[in-house]
Amino acid sequence: MSGVKSLKIALLGCGTVGAQVARILLEDQTEITARSGAQLELIGIAVRNLSAQRDVQLPDGLFTTDAEALIDAADVVIELLGGLDPAGAYIARALERGASVITGNKALIAAEGATLNALAAANGAQLRYEAAVAGAIPILRPIADSLAGDHITKVMGIVNGTTNFILDAMDSTGAAFDDVLAEAQALGYAEADPTADVGGHDAAAKAAILASLAFHTTVNMDQVHCQGITEITAADVSEARKTGYVIKLLAIAEQTEAGISARVYPALLKRDHPLASVRGAFNAVFVEAENAGDLMFYGAGAGGAPTASAVMGDVVSVARVLASGASLPAASQLREPVLSEFTEVTTRYWVGLAVNDQPGMLARIASVFAEHGVSIEAMNQSAAESGTAQLRILTHEGSEAALSSTVSALEALDTVASVTSVLRVEGN
Template sequence: MTELRTLKVALLGCGNVGAQVARILIDDAGALAARTGARLELTGIAVRNVDAERDVELPQELFTADAETLVKDADVVIELMGGIEPARTLILTAMRNGACVVTGNKALLAQDGPTLYEEADKAGVQLSYEAAVAGAIPILRPIRDSLSGDRITRVLGIVNGTTNFILDQMDSTGAQFADALAEAQRLGYAEADPTADVEGYDAAAKAAILASLSFHTRFALEDVSCEGITSVTAADIAAAKEAGFVIKLLAIAEKLVDENGKTGVSVRVHPTLLPREHPLAAVRGAFNAVFIEAENAGELMFYGQGAGGTPTASAVLGDLVSAARRIVLGGPGRTETTTGHVPALPISAAVTSYYIGLDVADQPGVLARIAQLFAEHGVSIEIMRQTIHRDADSNVESAELRIVTHRARESALAATVEAVKALDVINSVTSVLRVEGV
């Protein structure tokens, strides 16, 4: 019987995901060896505090504060520290010393992915990052490999579990944003500082990665238009529900032709109304899902747990097995496929629909003036609903209008909203949200 070779695995970080990765490496060593053709030896775990208490019991001798020495002696480095530095320096050091790298660091990939890809190519090693987007859901490898013979035209994703939980709570219970956020924090779905989630930054980093793989072009975080969910109100949720919609924070990447005839890709994150019959509308709680449209494959949806120690560890281990098999069998490392450069288009080039809430004076001719203004800007109204309100103190009546437009260029829709604001019969524009899937 041929003796299996041993591959040294270094782990950087031992949080919820890192601890589960270490546990699986130890507990399932035999099964992993059978799948890879090599023994995967966990040689060390680099952490800031080697004496800190951890939820998973692991051999104390594995812990070290000397991450640089650890990565220089590894065949595969798993980076789960997060942040930009020292993760970036350690990954580059590992690759320059011939190690394959597995990472879940979406912020680093979105900010400086091209540097990492180029270094991996130069060193002939594999850089894998399935855990960087949508946790346990196998989405990046299917885009890179399974759909590599197709042309992806559009990607819609719920890629942040915290915001999906908050919006789902608001939809199902009628809760205000602050109350739903507090519940997410109580259950551990949201951090004490939820800014990265609720402002859309986490989803934007993932959108950049999805766009890069889907359209074979390197997109960075600055190419992503980003809007969070903090302005979404319970009234918005209720009105959307009454009209047959649900509000989700979507990461969207799609190929478009702008008004000048230039082909490019729009990458954006924003709250979006979806018809309740759309597959993404049924994604509840903290789950994630990615909906892909391709020329030949048609519509595909990937659904599952988007966070959590054990689910995300599954994605990390999948990348580790792939990297280990490449080392055993030989051959060049696999990182990404960039076949050209498709420019990033501003959000003004996107084609979408708008959902607009207006508080207007209740007097004759108001609806006609608004409809005329929309027509002048080349925007067609699909749905208009009116509700009359009477102020209890002043006894003055006003009307609440909810308008859904047909699809139009974002620039035209935004200009229409600005023009509507200037009408003397408009008390206020109460909400402006984009609509997809109609």
């Protein structure tokens, strides 16, 4: 096309998302050229197995096992292999030669994002990774660009579709965790080994990315407090429902006077909170900013076509810059991360206790809370069975340190048979 810059695109990986990206590049080339100002030519797709079955029928001549040669011939590299190696080496190779990179690799960005961003800046290349967090939902670009002139104080989101599907099904059906997990695996929402999802690790990688972008610093995944949903019981979900709450696995990035906190854990939300209505495998991210106020971004958090949409958004953005010939803005100065200790995080607790139903029991339990400076907001006791009653206590806001020490002291009481659950409460 006369007068339109031509850009050579290399695609690394042709799984569920990669196949859809290739399809869009081939089928929608005319529209993408009009939107980006550049003609994008898919010059090859690097795969491990040339004979593997693909979700989309693509020309055989595009496939190669020589990823490095493909990278060296490209203006733009799309990395959709996942994992740290060899994806990290491939991205570094592309950036070192000045090729721009789009990736959906959350684990790599959470671990090596600062290094790769610096490498991109040093070589006049772009590195974009919208697809690394919340699938099709445009959240990273709004945080990095649209809200760049604002001061974000908190980002809180449901960023893992598997865990949201499980918790939503437990809430709506009353089923136990193991039963819903098996259903999620049968439906393809959960992997055969679901540890990364139900253990909170997938969400923790995304929390690190969100914290880094929102607060213009570098937060690594190992700096994120991480707790999964494997201990959530049907009783927890049922009691939460009775009191007007729903349990969600939340990824939270927050900046307070104490510093930056990044954390993942199951928490109670009031049913009128915007995130409480997120159902099934959908994702949503709630952003609090000083001037913009409260914003929520909602949509499909996974899947081939939705995630490919996020990748293609980055592709068009990169192509526009390259087509215009404009120089990239100087990289913003990253602040040294001032991380608060998790013990300094301020939240509320919802504590479940199995207690010996005897005179003076409630007074002794209340005194433990008072001794640790934790105020009780509400208390509910269910009918006793065989001398043991179930007690649920909701606290007022307190530090994680004070709340945690309170729970430890409760465990030592002879009137407490066991602490059956400890959950945090988020939102207003």
